Amino acid sequence: MGDAMRGAHFRLSPAQKQRMLVAQERCRDAAGSVHSSAFVNVGDTIPVDYENGYLRGHGTQVVDGQLLATVCGVVERVNKLVSVRPLRARYNPETGDVVVGRVTEVAPKRWKVDVNSRQDAQLMLSAVNLPGGIQRRRTATDELNMRDLFTENDLISAEVQTLHQDGSLHLHTRSLKYGKLESGQLVKVAPYLIKRLKQHFHQLKQYGVQMILGCNGYVWISALPQSTPDIATDQKRANTESLEAAAGTADSQNVEISRELRERICRLANVVRVLGACGFLIHPDSIVDTYEASLSWGTELKHMFSGEFFVKVVEREAEQRSKKG
Amino acid sequence: MDFISPEGLRLDGRRPFELRQLHAEIGVLDNADGSATFEMGNTKVIAVVYGPREVQNRSQQQLDHALVRCEYSMATFSTGDRRRRGKGDRRGTELSLVIRQTMEAAILTNLLPRSQIDIFVQVLQADGGTRACCINAAALALADAGIPMRDLVASCSAGYLNSTPLLDLNYLEDSGGGPDLTVALFSKLDKVTLLQMDAKVPLDVFEKVMNLASEGAKAVTQFLREILMENTKKLAFAKEPLKV
Numbered sequence: 001m002g003d004a005m006r007g008a009h010f011r012l013s014p015a016q017k018q019r020m021l022v023a024q025e026r027c028r029d030a031a032g033s034v035h036s037s038a039f040v041n042v043g044d045t046i047p048v049d050y051e052n053g054y055l056r057g058h059g060t061q062v063v064d065g066q067l068l069a070t071v072c073g074v075v076e077r078v079n080k081l082v083s084v085r086p087l088r089a090r091y092n093p094e095t096g097d098v099v100v101g102r103v104t105e106v107a108p109k110r111w112k113v114d115v116n117s118r119q120d121a122q123l124m125l126s127a128v129n130l131p132g133g134i135q136r137r138r139t140a141t142d143e144l145n146m147r148d149l150f151t152e153n154d155l156i157s158a159e160v161q162t163l164h165q166d167g168s169l170h171l172h173t174r175s176l177k178y179g180k181l182e183s184g185q186l187v188k189v190a191p192y193l194i195k196r197l198k199q200h201f202h203q204l205k206q207y208g209v210q211m212i213l214g215c216n217g218y219v220w221i222s223a224l225p226q227s228t229p230d231i232a233t234d235q236k237r238a239n240t241e242s243l244e245a246a247a248g249t250a251d252s253q254n255v256e257i258s259r260e261l262r263e264r265i266c267r268l269a270n271v272v273r274v275l276g277a278c279g280f281l282i283h284p285d286s287i288v289d290t291y292e293a294s295l296s297w298g299t300e301l302k303h304m305f306s307g308e309f310f311v312k313v314v315e316r317e318a319e320q321r322s323k324k325g
Numbered sequence: 326m327d328f329i330s331p332e333g334l335r336l337d338g339r340r341p342f343e344l345r346q347l348h349a350e351i352g353v354l355d356n357a358d359g360s361a362t363f364e365m366g367n368t369k370v371i372a373v374v375y376g377p378r379e380v381q382n383r384s385q386q387q388l389d390h391a392l393v394r395c396e397y398s399m400a401t402f403s404t405g406d407r408r409r410r411g412k413g414d415r416r417g418t419e420l421s422l423v424i425r426q427t428m429e430a431a432i433l434t435n436l437l438p439r440s441q442i443d444i445f446v447q448v449l450q451a452d453g454g455t456r457a458c459c460i461n462a463a464a465l466a467l468a469d470a471g472i473p474m475r476d477l478v479a480s481c482s483a484g485y486l487n488s489t490p491l492l493d494l495n496y497l498e499d500s501g502g503g504p505d506l507t508v509a510l511f512s513k514l515d516k517v518t519l520l521q522m523d524a525k526v527p528l529d530v531f532e533k534v535m536n537l538a539s540e541g542a543k544a545v546t547q548f549l550r551e552i553l554m555e556n557t558k559k560l561a562f563a564k565e566p567l568k569v
Contacts, residue, residue: 061433061475118440
């Protein structure tokens with residue numbers, strides 16, 4: 001209990017507990033010089049330079065001229081802007097984020113999508129690519145056939161298009177990368193564990209697997225698409241070909257996936273779950289690294305949620321951090 | 326009945342101004358946005374927070390602030406006599422309302438328009454002071470969920486028995502027939518958000534008991550702060566090597 005593990009419950013023997021404590025301690029020490037002033041609780045005063053002025057950011061409030069934190073987390077200062085970033089919280093969207101979401105509702109001219117945010121996101125009919133051409137007028141027929149594209153409970157990948165003042169957000173899928181997700185696994189982790197990177201689509205060609213690390217903490221792992229649209233080389237050809245593939249007729253996607261491939265997908269998904277439970281950053285490198293480690297340890301798939309594997313992962317992380325430090 | 330021995334000790338061996346042992350744990354449930362258990366002596370409560378999320382019943386949606394809902398329940402095994410309380414029980418409804426109002430005052434609901442926050446509080450072991458314990462647990466769970474709040478709420482109860490103000494009554498003292506007062510505070514802002522007492526007492530006695538309960542709530546705040554800070558550090562250190 002209380003072993004900094006969330007999302008996984010497992011039994012640790014006393015010896016394993018001891019090892020876990022040592023490893024966690026090492027992880028902590030490797031974190032380098034700790035400024036305890038960087039962490040605040042709800043209601044704590046944040047020290048600021050009152051003479052030169054400051055800008056009040058998210059997670060703060062001013063009471064009687066004092067800057068107080070409204071969430072528990074880490075104080076961040078950018079020039080004069082002072083804000084507090086909570087660790088565990090709902091997904092805080094930013095324009096351009098890649099997200100994975102689940103359609104919750106088909107409404108007039110839009111889909112409502114659950115993206116682990118404060119509200120369901122909206123995907124307008126005008127923000128998706130319709131089959132048969134990009135620049136096409138949306139007709140009443142399209143509106144009636146919205147369920148052919150996405151229906152309730154479909155998983156999709158999309159990009160955040162705009163954020164609104166009232167906290168609502170609009171998505172778009174106007175790229176061949178985005179759209180319906182099929183034949184794979186969804187893993188949910190805390191959004192703070194996923195960093196915004198240049199790339200959120202990762203093709204692990206060596207395993208024949210593709211990963212989408214949604215900024216909202218939803219991770220999608222599936223087999224590599226059969227005909228990978230080569231966007232860089234031949235835009236036009238890709239446009240016509242994969243639009244047909246993305247047209248919603250699932251037949252083209254439902255290809256048989258071999259047992260080995262399924263196991264690789266499962267192993268990767270389990271790695272993401274374990275990393276998420278440990279509270280380690282989820283990054284393509286860390287995923288591949290832990291995946292390889294699990295293979296080299298000979299850990300079977302079904303044993304990936306054992307105490308032993310958890311302890312090993314934390315110990316390995318401690319090892320790497322102390323080397324860096 | 327004597328609630329205080331000649332040596333000045335209470336039935337469970339505490340002094341009149343002493344709190345029971347406090348224990349808290351954050352993040353006890355995985356699928357929730359925030360969760361915590363809080364124990365005051367033998368009273369144990371679990372609080373779970375979902376949200377801020379999409380409003381379930383659209384007619385309840387509010388355009389300028391969040392909708393806060395709270396549900397209080399008692400586990401059948403929480404009391405000495407095993408009793409099933411339905412949803413219609415009046416004590417439960419009243420407590421749900423009290424917790425909801427206290428938490429709503431703390432949450433900066435205007436920052437989360439069109440969304441809904443659900444708080445579920447369940448008593449696992451009841452030994453007096455469940456009201457205060459529920460509020461403390463809910464405050465921890467809300468902080469864990471990263472929901473912006475004015476200040477940390479903390480609550481404590483106090484009573485008056487054998488002409489002595491007593492802090493943090495247990496079940497025996499609670500059923501002793503004296504006045505029982507529950508107070509919830511924003512300690513940083515120095516504001517009272519909840520004050521409940523259903524007895525008639527002289528003003529000077531009230532003041533004594535009220536001061537005692539406030540002191541107790543401040544002590545609880547300190548405890549909550551420590552627990553939350555530890556949790557924040559744990560999460561931050563686990564994530565990646567810090568470059569501060």
